[in-house]
């Protein structure tokens with residue numbers, strides 16, 4: 481019996497499974513796990529499926545999971561800005577390369593002339609910034625000896641550091657430099673056509689000759705005339721189109737504040753139970769000792785999550801204020817209605833406060849996730865819109881107004 485080839489398997493299945501990471505613009509991107517994939521290679525995946533006359537299934541993968549997932553047959557091809565490397569080529573095939581890439585400087589546009597060569601860059605007065613761990617970092621380690629090097633771990637804000645003048649140059653892949661120019665026009669790729677190093681993007685395939693031949697032939701047909709110098713198939717127009725895609729300007733633009741709002745509302749929704757308990761027991765609304773408990777361990781937890789501890793405390797103080805405001809509103813209403821006692825009230829100590837404590841942890845997690853968005857004032861109108869997008873009682877809506885103050889306050893240093 482003849483072995484079943486990859487291509488026959490795909491056609492029989494009626495589905496092309498494409499592995500993709502979703503974190504690499506302009507090739508493969510999605511804002512969150514629930515958002516659709518978009519990008520230059522997502523479009524290519526759609527075209528390949530159309531050519532095969534099968535459906536497309538995009539299989540999420542990660543950079544560290546790429547080779548294991550291919551070996552485990554989780555997808556038929558991986559697409560999304562993958563570079564050809566010797567290491568990967570030991571266990572897989574690569575398609576023909578569709579893009580030439582390599583390291584190039586990116587700097588403020590008015591300083592492009594100052595940072596043309598490595599010799600110009602590698603001066604004591606230059607502040608080079610680099611993200612740790614990857615090929616950018618090893619390139620800097622090998623080539624930068626005299627300049628000041630700042631290792632900066634946050635990929636979402638690293639380019640802002642150059643834009644605001646805290647650093648001068650980053651050495652990164654030409655495609656990344658060109659993309660950042662689109663996102664932040666004050667930054668310019670220095671010479672993305674003549675990179676310091678050379679690497680190639682290609683699609684990653686299982687070791688099946690027939691399947692590789694099919695993909696390569698498809699790529700040849702899709703390409704414009706090859707680039708004369710490099711002989712790489714020419715997808716420049718396609719990649720340029722995706723470079724100009726209206727990507728979110730910063731990662732913060734893609735952060736949804738809705739889950740944070742939902743947790744804040746969830747906390748407020750527990751206040752009816754709290755108030756009923758106090759009403760029945762004749763207890764005051766305010767309990768300063770309990771408030772102290774609520775904020776006691778916040779600082780440490782916040783710091784561990786990368787949130788300013790003082791700000792975290794201010795945020796929870798606002799949640800407590802809102803909680804008391806809402807309980808007062810209930811008390812006034814029950815007074816008017818002449819209610820004396822409620823039946824079946826849940827225990828504050830046994831039930832409601834443990835629930836509140838659990839919400840504290842969840843809120844901190846959510847604050848950490850949305851932190852880049854909270855720090856970015858340009859996100860505040862979106863944040864306020866999210867807070868208004870709930871249908872709740874008048875009392876809850878007005879308590880939420882109190883609760884959201886620290887999120888948009890510019891008084892408190894986050």
Ligand SMILES: C=C(O[C@@H]1C=C(C(=O)O)C=C[C@H]1O)C(=O)O
Nearest residue numbers: 754765766767770771774800803
């Ligand atoms: C919610 C309660 O009521 C008030 C509000 C608190 C809070 O929001 O955590 C804490 C203590 C009280 O001042 C409570 O007593 O648990």
